[in-house]
């Protein structure tokens with residue numbers, strides 16, 4: 014484990030606390046208050062007990078004894094009451110803490126550039142920070158758990174020192190026992206206990222860091238082979254049909270033997286604290302011997318023996334815990350540093366501030382100027398020198414073979430990625446200069462791999478918690494979902510899927526596609542982009558979408574990707590993509606007239622099924 018300077022550790026710890034405060038307000042403060050009372054309480058009991066025993070063994074005044082008893086009871090009652098209240102509040106907040114930790118990661122994921130969501134190294138970084146936190150509490154949870162120990166340590170050290178002073182000041186009349194060298198001896202004994210604890214913790218932590226790394230890897234692989242493959246209904250069909258579980262089980266066997274290798278680490282981790290404990294016991298024995306000797310020579314009464322033995326052991330514990338905390342702090346600072354490295358990942362996409370002009374005439378035009386694009390870590394370009402200009406109201410079809418770059422073209426237009434070379438312009442201005450959210454608001458897209466969510470039908474279509482019901486119904490009708498909507502007892506309030514609501518409905522692939530289309534229509538953006546929007550539709554529904562396409566698109570600019578070339582005929586222009594380039598552009602008739610062109614080839618390949 015690499016060393017972190019103390020000043021750096023302080024700033025990391027402070028930042029950790031400020032994240033805790035932001036996501037779990039009141040939790041750290043509540044825990045600190047609870048621990049303060051909890052660690053003061055034993056000292057109250059020790060002090061009162063010492064006074065009572067001293068009184069019994071000396072003057073035996075009944076009223077004084079009664080006063081001490083009442084004082085002890087009253088203070089203990091107040092402490093217990095406050096502790097109970099704080100404990101309930103903290104327990105409730107602590108139970109929620111893990112959910113709020115999730116939110117930290119969700120917030121960051123949401124703010125990352127889209128390209129980074131697909132960046133394996135970045136997602137690995139997130140996963141490692143997340144799994145360390147959830148499996149071991151490494152980082153933020155350790156910081157939170159450390160609050161109790163820190164408060165307890167400080168209280169133990171301060172109060173123990175205060176209550177030990179009289180041990181050294183009291184005189185027994187024996188020169189040897191009263192010699193000031195004993196102050197040093199006792200402090201050295203306590204320090205030895207603390208140092209041995211610290212040494213054990215450092216050695217234990219070094220092994221623990223390695224253990225965490227291995228276990229996080231184990232967990233990730235196990236989650237996939239031991240859980241995801243079986244639990245995810247989307248994968249279940251293929252797992253069963255192709256017996257993928259046999260591959261998974263082989264992998265699990267390997268994992269189990271790897272896990273066995275890890276067991277030796279656990280033994281080593283347990284050994285270091287045990288050795289430290291032996292040293293601590295010897296150091297404590299010297300302290301107790303000193304207290305007993307002083308009492309034997311008459312320096313103080315029997316009651317004080319109770320007090321000094323108790324506070325010296327608390328002082329030792331406090332010092333040991335302080336050493337432990339300092340070593341432990343380095344571990345969670347290392348994990349917090351990893352978490353912060355992920356949280357501090359910058360956005361590389363230029364964030365412009367121009368507002369997108371709201372035009373009543375919808376006169377927007379988009380131009381691709383010599384745009385090339387290479388996916389991160391890909392060897393080749395997915396788009397090469399794309400030049401294309403289209404205006405609002407135009408209907409553009411994009412066709413081409415698999416992998417020719419059609420979807421990539423759409424993703425660039427929606428600014429999910431920035432071009433590697435060239436530029437994309439909206440009304441003559443580079444799209445990077447527009448405010449990102451404003452720019453994306455002008456697009457309604459039905460992606461090939463769109464997703465619907467476990468919200469109500471109305472919320473799915475409107476993409477909002479409250480919505481215009483008539484408008485949602487109108488869009489559902491246009492998308493061909495009217496009949497199905499009428500069959501649903503809760504209509505727009507029907508939940509999709511059963512994750513949230515047991516009465517939720519499962520929908521077919523085609524129905525989902527209709528809903529995705531309705532969602533795009535509800536957004537009512539000037540650009541509507543449909544990537545294979547009818548792939549899952551039955552022939553009648555598909556026909557309905559085609560025949561209503563002009564009505565659906567209205568005056569919007571529509572971009573339509575399809576492998577069914579017959580459906581592209583109604584578009585004003587057709588762009589034919591091939592190996593990342595636009596190799597043909599024109600109307601259906603123009604392109605078909607070129608019998609050497611790709612479009613002619615694709616058209617005829619498909620047409621033969623309808624003519625033979």
Ligand SMILES: Nc1ncnc2c1ncn2[C@@H]1O[C@H](COP(=O)(O)OP(=O)(O)OP(=O)(O)O)[C@@H](O)[C@H]1O
Pocket residue numbers: 131388389391395413414415416417418419420421422461
């Ligand atoms: N996220 C990605 N990372 C790396 N390469 C990608 C990614 N997405 C697509 N590609 C690659 O980019 C190329 C173009 O893919 P794209 O999805 O744009 O093709 P497409 O024409 O839409 O294909 P299809 O008709 O099969 O949907 C392909 O070679 C593909 O493998």
